[in-house]
Amino acid sequence: MALSQSDLAAANELDLANQAKQGDHAAFTELVNRYARKVFRLARHITQNDQDAEDVLQETFLKAYSRLDQFQGNSKFYTWLVRIGVNEALMRLRRRKGNLTVSLDEELETGDGSIPRDIPSEEGDPEETYGREQLRESLERAIDSLAESYRAVFLLRDVEGFSTEETAQMLGLSVSAVKSRLLRARIQLRNKLKRRLGHDGRQT
Amino acid sequence: MGAKRKITCQNFLEEMSDYIDGSLGEELRVSIEAHLAKCPNCWVVFDETRKTVEIFQSMECKALPKQVHDRLLEALERNWKKA
Numbered sequence: 001m002a003l004s005q006s007d008l009a010a011a012n013e014l015d016l017a018n019q020a021k022q023g024d025h026a027a028f029t030e031l032v033n034r035y036a037r038k039v040f041r042l043a044r045h046i047t048q049n050d051q052d053a054e055d056v057l058q059e060t061f062l063k064a065y066s067r068l069d070q071f072q073g074n075s076k077f078y079t080w081l082v083r084i085g086v087n088e089a090l091m092r093l094r095r096r097k098g099n100l101t102v103s104l105d106e107e108l109e110t111g112d113g114s115i116p117r118d119i120p121s122e123e124g125d126p127e128e129t130y131g132r133e134q135l136r137e138s139l140e141r142a143i144d145s146l147a148e149s150y151r152a153v154f155l156l157r158d159v160e161g162f163s164t165e166e167t168a169q170m171l172g173l174s175v176s177a178v179k180s181r182l183l184r185a186r187i188q189l190r191n192k193l194k195r196r197l198g199h200d201g202r203q204t
Numbered sequence: 205m206g207a208k209r210k211i212t213c214q215n216f217l218e219e220m221s222d223y224i225d226g227s228l229g230e231e232l233r234v235s236i237e238a239h240l241a242k243c244p245n246c247w248v249v250f251d252e253t254r255k256t257v258e259i260f261q262s263m264e265c266k267a268l269p270k271q272v273h274d275r276l277l278e279a280l281e282r283n284w285k286k287a
Binding site: 032038065186 | 220221252261267
């Protein structure tokens, strides 16, 4: 039986996915409403392009719907969805690979535990108070400035909150590769944000 | 319990991410904390990195642009009509 509007809003994602499996489009639309913005953000950061991100977003939900029978409910629906989205985004990125600029810190990947050199902090007055929107935009820019190989790892681990193991699985990387890329991404972002964090480490 | 392993600044940086995530074993964690207690430079790096991670973890997700949302629903509708 189809769920009412208020039931939909209150339903957990597993119930919604099960309803959608039975052809309930409203249940699937509720999943779209819950997760589309996050899938879009992830796709935009990975592809660095709004049009590609929108294509990835559509492809992700179309594929998710057509493969709903493969969703077993062993993992969270969102995890399953993101796995589809990340694959789509990476595929699109690989197709575009020829046009990509090589990142400055890429060569540091070969180092054995060496720590990336300091990169200049973001321009701007450290005394400036940031509104929430400005803060979010500046965080988004900081993520975009990361090397491609660190970016997806950082997004999945720290922005989306997936575990190291889930991230490794989604990106086809070893657990140790995820850990070392995450460390480098975090240090780079800290360098970008440190003026805002203050010399004594206190958040300003 | 005393620190069993001598930790250098380089060792600390290598373990910092796992330390922030709380995923280090007890013995290494104690050694790291002993190092942090006596190395102000590493402490600042740790503290700023931890705060950086917290800022990103609590980062808001912008709403989907309305047109992007509408086009997504249209794509799904077209797909459902076909089926």
